[in-house]
Amino acid sequence: MFSIGDKIFYPMHGVGVIEGIEKKTVLEEEREYYIIRIACKGMNIMVPVYSCEDIGMRYISDPSTVAEVIKLLSAPSTPMSANWNKRNRQNTDKLKTGDIFDCAEVVRNLMRQDRAKKLSTGEKRLLDNAKKVLASEIMSVNGISMKAALKIIDESV
Structure with a gap:
């Protein structure tokens, strides 16, 4: 409790x-x-x-877990479905688990997809929310600003 x-x-x-x-x-x-x-x-x-x-x-996670998450952001992307609806549902389901590694994976994969081929409006919204959620944990654990946490994410992917 x-x-x-x-x-x-x-x-x-x-x-x-x-x-x-x-x-x-x-x-x-x-x-x-x-x-x-x-x-x-x-x-x-x-x-x-x-x-x-x-x-x-x-x-919230401990500092060593957050360090692992930041490393995960630079790891190779995991395969995603080519079907937009299926991919969006899978990513949303991962975010709903509350697992920081799942959240980081969604952020990494969507950011890379956005660089290669622009995301749809729905996926862009999902990415923006996932980045803020992940950044809020990095910010809280590391005692930094939201802007600094978002910069860490952007530079790590």
């Missing part, structure tokens, strides 16, 4: 801080919810305590 003040990673949104734990009644059932502030997106979200593991919420 997470505590108030913990830095966490929330899939598809990035790093957040648990600002509170509240009890809410939904459908006549009282449950506890984490109140999480996602700073890089300027939003607060409520996540049921009972489902946080199922949705991939986790503590």
